[in-house]
Amino acid sequence: MKFAHLADTHLGYRQYGLFEREIDFYDVFNDIISKIIEERPDFVIHSGDLFEFSRPPTNALLRVQKGLLALKDAGIPVYAIAGNHDMIMRKNALPPHVLFKEMGLKIISPNNPFFIKEDVFIGGTPYVSKHQSTYLTESLKKLEIMSKDYDKRILVLHQGIDKYLPFEYELELANIPESFNYYALGHIHARITDDYGQGKLAYPGSTEIWKIDELGNYQKNGKGFYMVDMDGDVPEIESINMEMPREFIRAEINYPELTAEIEKIKNIVLSLPKKPLLNLTVEGGNFNRSEVYDELNKVFTDICLSLRPNFKSQSLIDAQEILKDGSALNPHKLIIEQLKSFENQKITDLALSLFNEMSSGNVENAEEVSKKFYEEFYDN
Known part of the structure; x- marks a missing residue:
């Protein structure tokens, strides 16, 4: 079984106030959708910050609608969580993702913490701020229990982890259960893969250069998404690099x-x-x-x-x-x-x-x- 893992698309972001940069982010997203359809994975995971704002501009909503419909027509389901940019930090606030449920978007949320895809457990939680770390840790323990009877287990999170973001993290590595095969992370814009638990922990990074300090990692590791093969004992991760619209x-x-x-x-x-x-x-x-x-x-x-x-x-x-x-x-x-x-x-x-x-x-x-x-x- 193979799936595509992406995160931090930040659609609607008008970098430096430039309309051209907003379009650049859309263009990369469109290219990624086309590439995913070409690769024919079994499903897609988006690990948060689909949008730049909790109330995205109309163009951003239309681009996501077009992309999701293309994936639906290709028979490729999409599982997603909300990142910190997608949501207002207010109790019971809904992310813009809910607008796309009828188009096949499967939203992982506190009310619906997991899905099963051909005996693969796909569970997680939307972004949780650092001052709610106790709640986050408890949620992870519950997900560990929920997933224990499944052969393959994927945990989807949008969090900074202390090992990779030492000064601005929300989650300590020691508090993440070790029972999952793949940890589909978002939030950190650099590409990171690491051994953890029973498999791999991975940040695919942002799909475009959101800040100038991402340039070094982009030049070294590229930007795009991951293709993940879950058939073996340990997931195999392939970086799919996308060409940036401008230098x-x-x-x-x-x-x-x-x-x-x-x-x-x-x-x-x-x-x-x-x-x-x-x-x-x-x-x-x-x-x-x-x-x-x-x-x-x-x-x-x-x-x-x-x-x-x-x-x-x-x-x-x-x-x-x-x-x-x-x-x-x-x-x-x-x-x-x-x-x-x-x-x-x-x-x-x-x-x-x-x-x-x-x-x-x-x-x-x-x-x-x-x-x-x-x-x-x-x-x-």
């Missing part, structure tokens, strides 16, 4: 070679079939940020879909090195000292994370840190 380019420019480096990158950009997303860091030497920005903007604005520059002049680098030492100017110590009155380590951790991201120019990462904190502690 992400991340480059560092040494300021003394600014003109030559700009020309080199310009030639690369002009050789591409679609306008890329360009992330540049100019560093070294002392320079006027405004003048360098104007130069970059003049060259790249018309030939790139997005230009996102960062600047690290030598004076800034020197200042950062000074602040890293143990002096009273150390900003991390100042933040910790100022927030002592809250008596809440989570608030201190949030402030430190935001400082680290913002001081490095990673506004996108800072926004995501803030969003996760709000969803976990206030949006319920």
